[in-house]
Amino acid sequence: MSSTMFVDRTAESGGGAVGDASTELPVPPWRKPRKSGRSAAARRPLTRELIVEAALRVLDAEGLDAVTMRRVAQELGTGPASLYAHFANKDELLEEMLDLIAAEITLPEPDAARWQEQVKEVAREIREVWRGHRDIARASLGTIPTGPNQLRIAEGQLAIMRAGGVPPRIAALALDSLGLFIDADVIEGAMMGEKGATNEEAHANVAVYLDQVRQYFTALPAERYPNLVAMVDELMRAGDDERFEFGLDLFVRGIASHARGIVSG
Amino acid sequence: MSSTMFVDRTAESGGGAVGDASTELPVPPWRKPRKSGRSAAARRPLTRELIVEAALRVLDAEGLDAVTMRRVAQELGTGPASLYAHFANKDELLEEMLDLIAAEITLPEPDAARWQEQVKEVAREIREVWRGHRDIARASLGTIPTGPNQLRIAEGQLAIMRAGGVPPRIAALALDSLGLFIDADVIEGAMMGEKGATNEEAHANVAVYLDQVRQYFTALPAERYPNLVAMVDELMRAGDDERFEFGLDLFVRGIASHARGIVSG
DNA sequence: ACCTGAACACCGTTCAAGT
């Protein structure tokens, strides 16, 4: 309940539609534009919120590399210079995009008895939300959370671990390491499926690429790389959810062992 | 011994010096350039090796963002188009840079009795070599190793774990997860110190930035973020070696527990 | 205060033309 307090999903209204009834009617040719060549989308004055939402639309449709000041401005029917009245630079825009996305993440009420499972739940939740927005994790990796929603999530993760009896030093280190691991996992996953506009195209491309890699590894000289060649099948399972669950389990076991001095199993 | 077989350190000769005796003498003004305005560096015909070495020089001096086809070409006294006779695109150049850097990594002979410590040793070695080349880890994260030196390292890691009795499936998952963690750690570390040409400048900038972050966290409303505020000191230790050792220890304990069914301690 | 056109100093990549 209280965990959704700060959630803001305005970005999902997107698409530029004014209301439910407006289903992209053609503009009557006799109605001239009010002043100059401005597009309909540019009518409303710019705000930070409108800009972030436009950037998010570009991200979801085309990936982080497509999120340029020029492309976002185009989405709003204006030029790149106009954005600098609201954001000092592109990094500031990326930060706000990341926090708006972080708003989608919901947290459980800390339950001391279930803290290990809850740490995993939150990690999976962060991963899924990140994965829902292409390669946004690239903007998260290596940054210190400062936005309200990123702070809310960090606070929630710490609360769960502290409730479970994890000492402060261990909880802090775990928060940090786990964040690195989640971001890295999502970035790897996004890189695999980055080509191809549609999801089907991306899936097909990944399959073709992985098959080429498998052939390459199989053709490697076995006397030089005996383990690599022998373990092709195990190695090719990368990118799967299995890798993430494996690493996640390692982390939580380890945190628990640090918390209580010995592993319970 | 055999681990250094493929090592190639030619990149470290760098700087454009021809031999030990040539200590940057001024060019006599009466000696006209041989044909046109070509610089001395451009005299030798281009090869893939010369290009990769030039790119590595730019990387070490200015970071990965400075490694552009134009900047590398400039380093060689030519134009960007010339590089495309030797590399299909920038990604191919980055791959070869990464593999040349990976050549610096040395591996221990697998010792079944010490496999856990050896896994850690190799992880630390990879981290140190990556850290020695700015943010090159950004080019490693999310890519499948294909170059000879990257393959050599993966093979070595697998050999150590297999010698220690780690089952193939676990070894493959661990290799993958550990790679993600190392790359992410180095990227985070590099982002912290990315500003400032000299190391002293970078260090000073990081200190200033971290102090600002500390103040920001301390000023946060304690009723909303009780754990974050209470744990500022623990959280600010990020980027330190402690975080890496913590995560590394988690991984190795976890691998061992998967290998033998239960943790020995 | 907010917005804009034009410019500055860059990108990766291509291609016809040279040797």
Add this chain to the structure above:
DNA sequence: ACCTGAACACCGTTCAAGT
């Protein structure tokens, strides 16, 4: 076969000028 100048279609950011 290798190299090049020039061009194409982009970048982030600044700034004087407009409203």
